[in-house]
Amino acid sequence: MSKDFPSSKLERGSRIAKTGIKVGTNYAKRYLKKKSGNTNGNTDGAFHSENAKEVFKEFTKLRGTALKIAQGMSMDQGFLPEEFAEVMTQAQYSVPPINKALVRSIIKKQLGDYPEQLFASFESEAFAAASIGQVHKAVLKDGRKVAIKIQYPNVRETIDSDLGLAKILVKRLVKKGADIDPYFDEVKETLLEETDYINEGQQIDLFRERFGGLDIEIPEWVEEYSTNKVLCMTYLEGRHLGEFLKENPEQETRDHFGQLLWDFFHNQIQDMDYVHADTHPGNFLFTYDGKLGVIDFGCVKKFPKEFFMDYLRLLPTHLDNNEEAIRKLYEKLNVIKPDSDTPENEERYFKFARNYGMTFAEPYKFEVFNFGDEEYRNTIKYFTKDAPIGNEPRGSQHFLYTTRVHLGLYNILMKMGAHINTSDSKDILSNILNVEFDELTEENNRMQSL
Known part of the structure; x- marks a missing residue:
């Protein structure tokens, strides 16, 4: 496993905790300097932006839940500094794909064989990469063009630990005593659903039945090439x-x-x-x-x-x-x-x-x-x-x-x-x-x- 893609709870916890401590220390130092009037001319905006960049750098390496949180931070709900949310918008786009060998091993583990055996063709380069998984083009042996979404390793297994540590980090950014638990509970419930690709396949079927018609085009879920961590759907x-x-x-x-x-x-x-x-x-x-x-x-x-x-x-x-x-x-x-x-x-x-x-x-x-x-x-x-x-x-x-x-x-x-x-x-x-x-x-x- 690449050192830039930690998947164990210990590795991920260590990185999130280290990031939280560093950011928390930065905010504590900033508070003391403001009290003494010694901020060296640095604006609050620049300070928030630099701290956000620190969080984004580490969360991008972690992917999964951590990066989903970063994406959530980019959706301005009015309780994070504007500059912090602005930096986090990168989480919607700037995610490097995992390496080809890891892709092959995930498909082998999930679908029972390597992609070159399962598909008529399979593009090893992902054409889209996001927080929870990345997407590859392929052609089934019956000739259908499909998109194969592959979930990053251990994403679902680290939801609880990632959210728990991220909550510590967010508490340093919001007003003291603010109740953030309901928001984190909502995020957790949604993440559990998002990391279940069988559930997503069923939603594709549901929306295809409801809206698939003359003006709305929805892919077809290919269940036989899908698991809870690999999703196959027809390519649009x-x-x-x-x-x-x-x-x-x-x-x-x-x-x-x-x-x-x-x-x-x-x-x-x-x-x-x-x-x-x-x-x-x-x-x-x-x-x-x-x-x-x-x-x-x-x-x-x-x-x-x-x-x-x-x-x-x-x-x-x-x-x-x-x-x-x-x-x-x-x-x-x-x-x-x-x-x-x-x-x-x-x-x-x-x-x-x-x-x-x-x-x-x-x-x-x-x-x-x-x-x-x-x-x-x-x-x-x-x-x-x-x-x-x-x-x-x-x-x-x-x-x-x-x-x-x-x-x-x-x-x-x-x-x-x-x-x-x-x-x-x-x-x-x-x-x-x-x-x-x-x-x-x-x-x-x-x-x-x-």
């Missing part, structure tokens, strides 16, 4: 968002694919079932025949019904601009604390959260909304970078993934500059929530014009 041809945009597509083409994305997520809401919860550009393909390809089903969530309904109710409540109803929902979702010792801080955060919610509700005010609007993009950017709560986690732990879904969708549509028709999505939400969206937006527009 297409290009990712970056490649698509480099082609400088016509506005009509941008709108077409943007509408497919928008409708895909609202149709999932309509089913009130599992939701694809990793809205990252790397998980979608724009096919050459005009379909939306969905290719990763590791992070699929079924949210508790009460939470999910309350989350959906935020939309019409913000469109109605009903301050009392908004406040009650925020209290129920643990976004604000009615019994806080610092009511002025709660009021400040309430105003921020309400305005943030209004921004997310904005597209539903229009029959067709332009996600390419520069002013709107700047407003979203402001809210995702300037939460006033500092390093204190807020809201239900389920927000970790609803935020990933919602913000991820908006970010992709803004990069595409897509014009989205919201009529069908409002009909779906109207049926679920028993609310007439047209009446809400008309009344809100009337009040704003007065």
